[in-house]
Amino acid sequence: MNSVIDSVEPHPFAKICGEPLLEIPQDLYIPPDALEIFLDTFQGPLDLLLYLIRKHNLEILDIPMAELTLQYMAYVEMMRTDQLELAAEYLLMTALLIEIKSRMLLPNPKTATEEEHDPRAELVRRLLEYEQMKKAALRLNELPQAERDFSIIQMWIEQNTVEQLPSIHTDDLYHAWVAILTRAKVNRHHQIKRETLSVRAYMSQVLRDLRGHKQVEFYDLFSPSATVAEVVVTFLAILELAKELLLEISQVKDSGMIYVCAIDAASSA
Amino acid sequence: MSAPLMPLHQPDPLDSLSLAKTRQILEAALLAAQDPLPISELKKLFHNEISAAVLSKLLEEIREKWSDSGVELVTVASGWRFQTKAAMQPYLDRLTPQKVPRYSRAVLETLAIIAYRQPVTRGDIEEIRGVGVSSSVLRTLIARGWIEAVGHRNVPGKPELFATTQHFLDDLNLRSLEELPPLEEMKSLIESSDKNQGLPFEEPEESGH
């Protein structure tokens, strides 16, 4: 009733992952070591059945049921551990095929009211519907897709109206400072010492450079492309940070390498 | 030092707006917009004092002006928007080395079923595909903003009904669901084998994932 070809070698099937199907033999025999690829290749029993029918001209009725069942049971055994649901789907399909086959074998008493009912009809309907959707999915994937095939343009808006975040202008900061200084004058709580802004900016930068490092060689804190003025300001920033106890400068021996580390990193180490 | 930005610029009274200025404003608004802008929205730029017909004509002029650049003005479901031409994408991809993920067959098939059969429940999708649909598949599509729950079917368990969104159409450059590729008629699986003929189909491609 069927022609079992047992001589199929597992190698060619297993190694061409992209197009393994060419090697799947007609009798459904899948070498066990290729099973994983096999399971990845098909979305489920419907997909497999569709493939067998389309690719190998297999008539639903001609599927060797005993063979198929044995095979499916073997897969189910292997899938049971981690793909229980999928195993169930294959089982269900096997049961359905066997049911169809057995009904086809029985004499079909025609009644006057009922059109000749082909037990395959429902399965065929499902296969066709699935095939149609499968094709549609491929076509859908061929449509141009935002981000994959083109980029959407959303230009920066000078004032961020999209997110409705408050926008400020440098004048706002200026006003804020004046307000603070005015209050400070009145309160006389403390002195606000003046310092060039560039040193403060470089202080932040040095701390950023130290972040995540246990220690950094002193010279590495200076950009090779820095101008003289930048070197001076960076140096001042390091001294100021040391004065404010924000970093530690150490030298193991005279004229040796100088190391700099952020103090919180040193003390928590 | 930049110029102060906020309160200086007052919109011109409309009658003094030249067509060129109008075109300039339209262009800036479309370039800056987060989402596609329909004509009804674009009219607001001019306090609804410019007709849709005039705006359409100006939009066509803008589209024409951009036609030989790397960027194009297109209409999608939610309106007009600027996007880069597909020919630019290989270059732009060099700036973002992590590739946009391709969707698995499970995701694509689920999407196709929702697009063509909507609204559908998860059970409907499973029925068609013949396998379970994992939650991660639906989550992927929801996270992308392509599908959404639009209601519940009145059966036990009240399963959610899923449909595609306008954003899905926008992202696929479509104006409506009718622009989706038409469904192919599948050849019968029974007759041809009854006649013992070979089946005239190509093998369904196994693009894997």
Place this chain on the structure above:
Amino acid sequence: MSAPLMPLHQPDPLDSLSLAKTRQILEAALLAAQDPLPISELKKLFHNEISAAVLSKLLEEIREKWSDSGVELVTVASGWRFQTKAAMQPYLDRLTPQKVPRYSRAVLETLAIIAYRQPVTRGDIEEIRGVGVSSSVLRTLIARGWIEAVGHRNVPGKPELFATTQHFLDDLNLRSLEELPPLEEMKSLIESSDKNQGLPFEEPEESGH
């Protein structure tokens, strides 16, 4: 229906890229980018095979080309970006008519202190302002991406040190902190206020949240 796109577009080999095409790619990349692009990034578009000098020249050409439109190509701290011109703002605002929210005085003063005195701890800010600084003020500024913790001061409690970010400079259209209004001028202003004159400023509004 548009043609399938995916694998069709291969980047041209570089030597065949005309200057016009190069300009087109630059323009598309800048229009599509979410953040400003530095030259080093733009070079990646061409596999680093076009020199910074050539790119700068092309960028100037693009800037020039756009100069009489509603958008402009500008340089900010982290690179080049397209943005809408301020003159477009009143029109664009009509698409999103809600009132632009303002930051409270506490937020503005805290930001000013961090900008001018960085790196500073919350304690420093409180000392200068003479009042406590609520966590929500700092959170607001951190969430906006304008300040960040850059380390800890080695005193009991190890308070975090805050500094302004590059993003802050970008948002204020500054290339460096030195472009902030200089302190010198303020000093004289304070002195003039010592002479019991009113400040020539309005008090920043207390609309705060």
